[in-house]
Amino acid sequence: MQLAGLTDEHLVEEFLQGNLAAFEELVSRYEQKVFQLAYRLSCNLDDASDLAQEAFLKVYRSLGQWRGKATFSTWLYRIVTNTFLDDMRKRKRRPLVAVSLDASIPTEDGEVTREFPSTDPGPEQEYLQRELQQIVLTALAELEPDYRVVLTLRDIQGHTYEEIAQITQLNIGTVKSRISRARAALRKKLLEMEQYVALVRQK
């Protein structure tokens, strides 16, 4: 059977009939997106690996209850964010460790490289961009988990407001006001960081 040509829904059907390879195919379709979401939410490699695996395990255990209520991917991302928010509530007082500039991070090629590879032409421009990315990630890690979720879904994962509403199970009005407040909160955090203000002025 050619699993690669099947839709997510058909793969789920296959899996429910006992075909484990169908589950593996689903994992290979979504592992990058899921891991990236987990990594940007939990801010470090160990927690992200755990969170992403935990989410897929929950999917594995409860695929039978899915029954096409949402699209498979929406449901999957919802499990990631719900699991994340649940973990955050459990360890309220333990703050996240933000990624450091020199943190190595696996890329799509399976190679472990530095978190911020070069993209820009000039080395100075590139350095500036990397510094800014680092500072914004630090500020993002300090936001309330609810804000971090919507900003990550919107700006890093690139979901539409409608998709975010389905993933978070909030109505669209709530999504709008939450994203709006999250942007304002991020900005407030950034303005408190002297390094950011200095870099932006320089630019």
Place this chain on the structure above:
Amino acid sequence: MNCREVADLLPLFLDEELAPDEMKEVSNHLSVCSSCRQLLAEFKREQQILRSLPPVAPPPTWRAELLKRVKNQRRPSAIRFFVPRLGSLAAALLVVLLMTNLYVFPSYVLNRHHGAPPEYRIAVSENPEVANDPSEPDGAQTNPETTEKLQFFDLNQKADDLVRLTATSDNSLQRRWWLWSSSLCLVMWLTGAGYYYYQYRRLQEQTD
């Protein structure tokens, strides 16, 4: 629309998620207000930085680890979730109940086949004054040498009175004990079941 109102709308203006008339009002304001234009540029820059983050992929061993974890477990249904948990809980409570009963009433178990309450030994006196001593309830008397309680019966007493007497004392206490300990077990069982239900619901909510 003043600058303060516009500032509140800019985060959504950025994504073109305002209502059409609001979009129009904000752009009108932006065309005449450079400080709000500046603010919009800053919001845009922050969004741009987030969008420019390099894509991230799981470490090389990640998928193999996941599949290993997957193979080590089975999919739970409500039955698979509750039956083993509640089954073991109930079994443990039952053992506790039986053990405490054996401990508190060992004599009951040992003596029940002889039909005599454990604290008493049935004695027979032909002297009715001894048998019906009013200072002791039910004609029970204590042997001062052995502190053993002796239960005297008037031989004229009817047979069914005798049966009733042997059935009371220890037995009523025993019945109360069973009632209390089993209600305690029931409460503990319900608490445990409630806890498991809470866990089960949480698992469901996260995946719902």
